[in-house]
Amino acid sequence: MALKVYLIRHGQTEWSLSGQHTGETDISLTAHGEIQASKLGPRLNTIEFSSVFTSPLKRAIQTCELAGLSDRAQVLPELTEWRYGDYEGLTSEEILKSDTNWNLFENGAPNGESPAEVSDRADRVIERMNALTGNVAIFSHGHFSCALAARWIGLPIAEGDHFELSTASISSLGYSTNHPETRVISGWNSVI
Numbered sequence: 072m073a074l075k076v077y078l079i080r081h082g083q084t085e086w087s088l089s090g091q092h093t094g095e096t097d098i099s100l101t102a103h104g105e106i107q108a109s110k111l112g113p114r115l116n117t118i119e120f121s122s123v124f125t126s127p128l129k130r131a132i133q134t135c136e137l138a139g140l141s142d143r144a145q146v147l148p149e150l151t152e153w154r155y156g157d158y159e160g161l162t163s164e165e166i167l168k169s170d171t172n173w174n175l176f177e178n179g180a181p182n183g184e185s186p187a188e189v190s191d192r193a194d195r196v197i198e199r200m201n202a203l204t205g206n207v208a209i210f211s212h213g214h215f216s217c218a219l220a221a222r223w224i225g226l227p228i229a230e231g232d233h234f235e236l237s238t239a240s241i242s243s244l245g246y247s248t249n250h251p252e253t254r255v256i257s258g259w260n261s262v263i
Contacts, residue, residue: 079134116139124209131212175214
């Protein structure tokens, strides 16, 4: 069975609601985020997953649990969110006041991860996924999932800026029907 990767972004947190960059800060889902995550269950339970992976951060693990897939989930540290360094907890608006040309996917974050580091991490995840078959679920985060999608289709990491993910969204990565060697984004940012 051909590989198909389902990217699931975690449900809403206080910081995703306020627009604060949440990298390594390990915060829980809001009550609304828990509802969002629970609503993922009926959609995901129609898919037979050969493997399930989650970021080690609480918000991704909670989303996986509430979606009903935690019984077979493996924690994969590479799925953690981009490390924002000095920009952790700040909104884009706050960052742009002091760094007017800043773009995460081009510049990274001071004392955080560079785009090259995130690109390498995404490539390691892809290499691991390519050793699998069937449907694979990944519970991760907004910016890292956008980076992973860009790298999946062979784009430079800077192109990840052109993707956007809502909380508790499902996206899918796979292979072209007509050209099975070509990686494609087969679904993006599907929300309930």
